[in-house]
Amino acid sequence: MDPQTTELSPYGAASSVPSPVSRMMVAFAADFRDDVDINLGVGYVNENTIPRGLIEEALHAVLADPHKYRVALNYGGPSGSANLIESIRRFHVERGIGGLTEEILRKNEIIVGPSGATSLLEGIAHVLAPGIVVTCDPIYYIYCNFLERMGFQVCAVPEDEEGLDTDRLEAFLHGLGERRREIRFFYAVTVSNPTCRILSNRRRRRLVEIAARLSRELRRKVPVVFDKAYENLIHDPTAEKPESGLLFDELGTVYEIGTLSKILAPALRIGYMIGPPGPLVRAMIQKTSDAGFSAPLITQEIASWLLDHQVAEQIERVNAGYRQKAAATRRWIDACLGEFLAACSGGRAGFYFYLTFDRIETHERSAFFRFLSRTTGRPAIDEPGGAKGPRVAYIPGEFCVRCGGELVEPGRRQLRLSYGFEELPRIEEALRIMREAAVFAGSLPDAAH
Numbered sequence: 001m002d003p004q005t006t007e008l009s010p011y012g013a014a015s016s017v018p019s020p021v022s023r024m025m026v027a028f029a030a031d032f033r034d035d036v037d038i039n040l041g042v043g044y045v046n047e048n049t050i051p052r053g054l055i056e057e058a059l060h061a062v063l064a065d066p067h068k069y070r071v072a073l074n075y076g077g078p079s080g081s082a083n084l085i086e087s088i089r090r091f092h093v094e095r096g097i098g099g100l101t102e103e104i105l106r107k108n109e110i111i112v113g114p115s116g117a118t119s120l121l122e123g124i125a126h127v128l129a130p131g132i133v134v135t136c137d138p139i140y141y142i143y144c145n146f147l148e149r150m151g152f153q154v155c156a157v158p159e160d161e162e163g164l165d166t167d168r169l170e171a172f173l174h175g176l177g178e179r180r181r182e183i184r185f186f187y188a189v190t191v192s193n194p195t196c197r198i199l200s201n202r203r204r205r206r207l208v209e210i211a212a213r214l215s216r217e218l219r220r221k222v223p224v225v226f227d228k229a230y231e232n233l234i235h236d237p238t239a240e241k242p243e244s245g246l247l248f249d250e251l252g253t254v255y256e257i258g259t260l261s262k263i264l265a266p267a268l269r270i271g272y273m274i275g276p277p278g279p280l281v282r283a284m285i286q287k288t289s290d291a292g293f294s295a296p297l298i299t300q301e302i303a304s305w306l307l308d309h310q311v312a313e314q315i316e317r318v319n320a321g322y323r324q325k326a327a328a329t330r331r332w333i334d335a336c337l338g339e340f341l342a343a344c345s346g347g348r349a350g351f352y353f354y355l356t357f358d359r360i361e362t363h364e365r366s367a368f369f370r371f372l373s374r375t376t377g378r379p380a381i382d383e384p385g386g387a388k389g390p391r392v393a394y395i396p397g398e399f400c401v402r403c404g405g406e407l408v409e410p411g412r413r414q415l416r417l418s419y420g421f422e423e424l425p426r427i428e429e430a431l432r433i434m435r436e437a438a439v440f441a442g443s444l445p446d447a448a449h
């Protein structure tokens with residue numbers, strides 16, 4: 001026996017090595033200097049959008065009404081708090097979210113995951129048999145990396161301005177031939193992380209139709225999981241109003257996963273799933289029980305109270321803030337980096353821009369990255385004035401494109417930049433430093449990029 005080894009499952013073995021993004025972000029956070037370094041890499045929400053006062057009020061209101069909010073500090077049931085489920089239902093119907101009506105929601109079940117949308121996505125990967133998952137390229141790298149560790153094969157179809165390109169999806173499915181049998185589910189993020197492109201209604205409908213056709217062909221349901229994490233953050237008033245995939249669902253293959261993280265607070269860890277009742281939903285409820293019985297009942301009840309009180313004003317406030325930040329960030333992107341860029345998406349929803357440079361590479365070994373992490377080996381850049389210069393973190397496109405997929409080459413010249421967490425003056429400063437990095441990288445011979 002080797003006392004140093006533990007027999008891990010394939011998932012355990014794959015997870016024992018940190019993912020490249022985790023490794024990079026941990027390295028950046030390890031010696032992060034609050035007023036010096038600038039983090040455009042994390043997907044954190046803006047602290048100013050979190051309604052601290054309302055959350056405090058909600059806690060008091062919940063504890064003061066044990067009749068409505070029963071045993072709020074005890075264990076909860078695995079499908080979610082009845083109060084919260086009712087609040088989520090009303091929230092959708094009264095605000096007309098996705099065009100959902102009482103009638104459609106009556107046909108579907110709402111369940112609350114143990115810890116945010118992430119835990120529901122995790123649940124899906126546990127309750128479905130391993131096989132092929134079809135998604136959009138660039139990918140939501142966090143979930144796709146997890147799916148691979150769980151033994152799924154992730155296939156990604158490139159997006160265009162309308163999101164996942166369904167013509168290319170049809171061609172991909174055709175090319176897959178007999179292997180179509182291995183497809184387990186479709187995973188579509190309605191406002192892409194990382195590109196923030198919004199999946200058009202036309203494409204949503206088409207995706208649901210394609211899944212229905214495949215389901216008929218394979219004589220089993222092939223679910224479409226819509227991840228709506230950023231759908232309440234479509235802040236461009238000219239953007240098309242999104243329609244829920246459940247509106248087009250004739251076969252009962254559509255599941256939507258939403259979260260309150262982006263409009264209320266990530267720390268509440270409230271994610272929910274809406275979908276047709278059946279074995280998949282039942283298995284997901286059991287999975288919640290296995291993971292920790294339920295999301296903490298107290299935060300579920302707080303979330304329920306928040307959805308019942310002032311949520312409209314809160315969503316408006318959050319979106320007005322991101323709208324303003326998007327416009328300012330875009331101006332600085334154009335002014336500082338415009339001459340180096342081939343494309344820029346985002347700014348209409350969520351809080352990311354996704355940049356494609358003409359020539360400059362952005363991956364971890366690139367001159368641009370090394371400038372911004374102050375690891376060029378040149379003291380004048382790394383330590384101007386004797387101390388380490390301000391560092392700027394972003395997510396390299398290399399991590400956002402499907403490994404071995406069609407976008408690998410452009411991915412080397414892309415990056416995701418978040419305007420969520422940092423405040424505007426810091427974002428402006430970051431873009432000014434990014435310009436210096438671009439000028440530096442551009443001054444080197446191509447081979448040194």
Ligand SMILES: Cc1ncc(COP(=O)(O)O)c(C=O)c1O
Nearest residue numbers: 043116117118193229259261271
């Ligand atoms: C596409 C996407 N899905 C899901 C999540 C997770 O949301 P939650 O905080 O509810 O786990 C995120 C978080 O950033 C996300 O970007």
